[in-house]
Amino acid sequence: MSLYQHARDGNAERLRDALGSDSAAVRRRAAEFLGEIGEEGDQPTVDGLLRAATTDDDPEVRGAAVDALDEIGEAALEQLLEELTGGGGDSEAEWVTARKFARALEADRPELRMAAANALGRLDDASGLQPLVGALDDEDPRVRLRAAQACGTFADARAVPGLRERLDDEEPRVRRAAANALGTIGTDQALSPLLDLLDDGDESIRRIAAGALGKASTPEPVEPL
Template sequence: MSLYQHARDGNAERLRDAMGSDSAAVRKRAAEFLGEVADHGDQPSIDVLLRAATGDEDAQVRGGAVDALDEIGEAALEQLLSELTGTKGSEAEWVTARKFARALQADRPELRMAAANALGRLDDGSGLQHLVEALDDEDARVRLRACQACGTFADPRAIPGLTERLDDEPRVRRAAANALGNIGTDRALSPLLDLLDDADESLRRIAAGALGKANNPEPVEPLARALGDESAVVRNAAVYSIIELLSNVPTQQSHAVRDRVVSELKQADDETVVEPLVEILTDGQQSRQRRNAAWILGRVAERESTVAVEALADALADDDAQTAQFAATSLKSLGGPIVEDRLLDRLGTEHPEDARAKAVFVLGQVGGQETLNRLEEFTDDESPAVRKRVFSAVSKLRAGGP
């Protein structure tokens, strides 16, 4: 049975047995799973991880065991610090940022790793400066964990040190990029612009996903270029960030940014753009993002895009009135037989009254003879709002158009 299966079954005993494997890769993976499965009361698992963290011959296994103890909780991490420093009982009071910070100066890198993890868990900003200094540690494993800890604080004071780590080895670079994204200020995000062209797909994805937090239009063009990335996850992250960017930029810049976004998105592959926009409109939790997605779809989707039309038609019933209005406007912009068919399907009384009224309004702008015939069936509709829209739409269609 695989380690994954043991972890899924919560079988810590089998995972502990795997820590005796001759394979360093197996021991490292077993340690990682133990960190997920064990809890603070599972002393046998903690003991196995303590032995691995302090005595395994492989540095990656020792690092994995340190992280697993950190995952289990502060008490397990304190036991590790006690083991590594030779202190016992009340002497091992590594519960304050000051004492963890002192451990960052220890000779053993595993102790410095544990201290960096611990400082990241503590809600005490006094440890930040020590973590920033640890970004220059000689051991890449310590630098990695210092980057991760700085990311939890999300403090702008870490920006210079994290930016320097973008030239480090791959795992450290990714941790530094994530931390800068967590800080999220324009100053922190600026170094991520160059990462959109990096050879490392993970770094491109991290950068594309973080740049939507910017409060200026500078990332629009680089993110639009990222829509042509060979990686689907990078392209998807870029679309999400473009939508988020529209929500974040100052009002006085929003019109210029919108025009620029539409221009760039129109040049991208339709499927690349439309699918994530539809996902945002359908599943997004923030009203501003759903509004922007609805607005953009009407300007960049092809009128034959069934998935876009379906999403916009469903959005006519959105709880947010502006999202529903933008959806109606976009359906009017798209027009065509697919729009007519989908809106005619939504005229029944099983749909919300306001959504039906909006569907009738759009049909009055884009419909043909078939639509006119169908709308005439609703002149006696039970809803005054729908009847009003029907009379207006029928009048326009009989006259030959809007």
């Protein structure tokens, strides 16, 4: 039976088994499906994803596991933070949590920086924006990707300069995330660089740019800066 069928049936146990596959592609897809069907009360699934996020030898599998824990919920992401830092699990005020994740963006382990970017995108705390903008320059493209996605959730014009720079990123996924975030922000400064992307060689980039510009509320075309 396929992983898709296991996910459709809600069979988390079979998907957890697939996290031990010899194929990195299978492990990555299993992690993605577990993120879709997992629940915070399902500790075996959280534990399996924690192991994948911290010990798998493939960076894309580790990244998928981090994202899956984020999808399951804040408590699961907190467990990952504790696993990677050895920190305690005491309940903290949201602003303290935001500061903790902001500090984690400077951690040595990229998986911890990825988890921090995801978490800051979820928290309704404006203090997390500037650390995320800084993470747009992270050396790891997986971190830059998640920082760009998180900046989009803030829809704050202060992120525009950093996101514009990522439109030339060497990693296509980062470019797409930056374009999406700029479209979400929607100011003239955010939309103007998307005009150049209408002729981009990446079809998905062209679609993102066209969609964002089509939704622009300004009646006149945005002039490039």
